Amino acid sequence: MSKRVAIVGAGILGAAIAYRLSKRGADVRVLEAGEPGQQATRASFAWINARNKNPREYHALNRQSMDRWAEFTDELGDVGWIHGGELRWATSGAGAEDIESRVALLRDWGYPIQLLDETEAHALEPDLPFRDFRVASYSEADTHVNAPLVTRRCLELAVEHGACLNANCEVTGIVTQGALVTGLETSLGPVDCDVALLAAGAATPKLASASGARSPGYDTFGATVVTTPVDPIFQTVCVIHAPREDEIPINVRQMGDGRVVIHGGRHGHTRDASHGTTDREAQELLQCACRYFPGLDATTVDEVRRARRPIPEDGQSIVGFSRQIPNLYIVTTHSGVTLAPLLSEIATTEVLDGAQDPALAPFRPSRFT
Known part of the structure; x- marks a missing residue:
């Protein structure tokens, strides 16, 4: 049976992860409070770089993702790169x-x-x-890249691979049983899931807190x-x-x-x-x-x-499963456009295969507990 993954947020990160998860055969449902790609993704300057990324570990993460953009755009087609x-x-x-x-x-x-x-x-x-x-x-x-176009293309491909996209669907609650998420309450009704993945931009800290997890930021x-x-x-x-x-x-x-x-x-x-x-x-x-x-x-x-x-509280990306809620995966960063190819690749492997990429060791949610 395919793993059911509910992704909250359809900006460039949520869309890229939805594409890669659905391509791998996951049962993906994307929940977006507004229209896809119309918040931080749309307003981003969309400069793909590692120039001002500190400390060195964060610079290296961005540099690694820069190297992924050629392959990523080969998969997506013309997205204005x-x-x-x-x-x-x-x-x-x-x-x-x-x-x-x-x-x-x-x-x-x-x-x-x-x-x-x-x-x-x-x-x-x-x-x-x-x-x-x-x-x-x-x-x-x-x-640089046309970030809204990347988002749209990722979602189109995700849907082709069987994902379900619900726009104008606000997540109003996170249902837990014991220490696990069992589903989400939304404005369109309940959504059951095996994994909940938060890629909701500025809304992520509040959503994480509602489940008992921590993703501090502003x-x-x-x-x-x-x-x-x-x-x-x-x-x-x-x-x-x-x-x-x-x-x-x-x-x-x-x-x-x-x-x-x-x-x-x-x-x-x-x-x-x-x-x-x-x-x-x-x-x-x-x-x-x-x-x-x-x-x-x-x-x-x-x-x-x-x-x-x-912006995560310490300025660094927050990526990975929550220590408090082990089937809640969090992805939030100030460098979403640059990091989209790499973080979507890593998140997919970690969600579906249980792997842990050492490149993300400094960026885990557990550093805040």
Whole structure:
């Protein structure tokens, strides 16, 4: 008899896990409180990287997952996976020191990144205005992806393999008998399961607590601005981080359909707050981007994607079975897009085969008990 797995959450992580579990023959039911892929996954900047991931174990986990994206997209088809690497530069002495020290550490860890002088930076992106240039870095392995499209494709394949998807289905309670989950109470009725898997983003801590498990965390506001289509704005790279010295530091990437995605704020800090809480702030982000890419003057804001982003209490991923509820599997992280291929692979093996991947030893829920 197939193992019955109820997955709570249909963002990129829940969808990827549903795909891999159903492909392995599990009886999968996905329960999503809203529409699939429309919360943190949709608002994510979707930069696939390990650049600012600390400590080294977390960097290594992200680096390992970066290497999984080629095979993952081969399985999924065209999901807007864009190559080219990430470029950033500094305009102050302090900013230059930050870049130089990070590059030195990452190179020591084996990450493909290099320092560039102004001539070398211009060779990559000749149209970028490198005013007050001090130093740049280029991470050649970094990519980005259309995360909502990845989510949709994973769910389509999961359903083809027999999974059941229930959108607009809120989980209102977790039914336990002794120390085990036996089912979920939902707005569409009860759901029996052998394993409950929480991949519900910002809702995960509350759901875990309702069962007697622990997945401590908080959430922050996140937003990205998406423009109308424009001609290619990059010559070589696929992601830029404009100088952190700017009043509103911005991050820019361009999707395959020509739309440009802009994030503003101190990206990468666990308690950061994205710029874009209002439509006025969204327009400010577009204006900031136009200073570096004059071609964006002809574009308008097509949509503003806003969501709450899940952050585990210590900033590190939480993945694995709960010590308190041994058939409750938890997956929550601030790096969901980068980690989706690897965590979905590991979670599937652990849920179906009872294996324990040593790469996840520092990230188990048991560290909070």
